[in-house]
Amino acid sequence: MKPIDPAALRRSRMFLLLIALVFAAPMIVAGLLSWSGWQPGVKGNGQPIQPQRNFVDEKLPVQLTDGQPYAWRDSEPRLTLVVLAGPDCAAHCFEVLTGLAKARVMLNRNQSRLRLLYLGAPPADATRRAAMQAYWSLGSDVDGKLAEYRPTTPDSVSALLVESNGTALSFYPAGFDGPGLLRDMQKVIK
Template identity: 80%
Template sequence: MNPMKPADPAAVRKSRIFLLLIALVFAAPMIVAGLLSWSGWQPGTKGNGEPILPQRNFVDEQLRVELANGQPYAWRDSEPRLTLVALAGPDCAAQCLSTLTKMAAARVTLNRNQSRLRLLYLGAPPVNDAGAGMRNYWQLGQDVDGKLAGYRPTTPDSVSAVLVESNGTALSLYRAGFDPSGLRKDLQKVIK
């Protein structure tokens, strides 16, 4: 019979260290990802708008918007759709109208999902809106109680925007001077 030789302790220790190193190579990316997530860093989740904090729900606040036809605006729709609210600064003219046109174009780029976004414009229609072309894309209305005044720009010929979830929760604020292409990217992320 061939009795087993006792294992060399140095060889056992070397093979255990080698096994631990292999395990560490596979575990290291998960450990790093966990640490980054725990610290609050998330890759690719930053939107172009500012998150609205503290969170507001326009349904709960009973934020009243009266449309141009005299009807109240329903924040909750018959189907789940987001609302992009445009708030014009004083004297909305050429620059303001250009931004509004780019915002409407961002909706068009959603292709088959464009019906999942409603466009609501609050304020006096732009001075340069020849032929009332805004009505083709935007619902026009007024913030009855002025509850959105804090989001409305004070700079003449400018516009800001608020993206509102289908349940009436305000998600993001795009301050006057925002990049409409950044808004388009955000819309493509949230409307799928």
């Protein structure tokens, strides 16, 4: 039997450690980034609701225009896009609402998993109001518990995306990015 060269043994062990390091390095870097709070690709376009709110637990009353209370929990799991109108909802407000209704249609087979709820005075124009009712449930925030999310700018809207259990996921202030909201909806509605 031939004697083992100690230099060759050290070299082969070094190569083995380098190969292990090549495979372990990405996992170590990912662990450090995650531990520091950085998460790739999880940032939504809306603002997170802090502190977390659950409208079912708060017993947040919303009354629909037909006099019925709005059920945050539905018979099937569906998210709710709540739109809060600023004062004097007119042309721009209606344009945003139409865009959001189109975004719901763009969810294709998942569009039934999203409910649209409009809170505030509907547009004064009867034609626009009738067009809204085809896609939106119209109602009012009875106790004003959502006032902090309502825009103060005339002819504007803000939005809240609410989970099927009544938990508010994100807030989209007036002037929000419609395509960004659609991307967020596509992430959570599957």
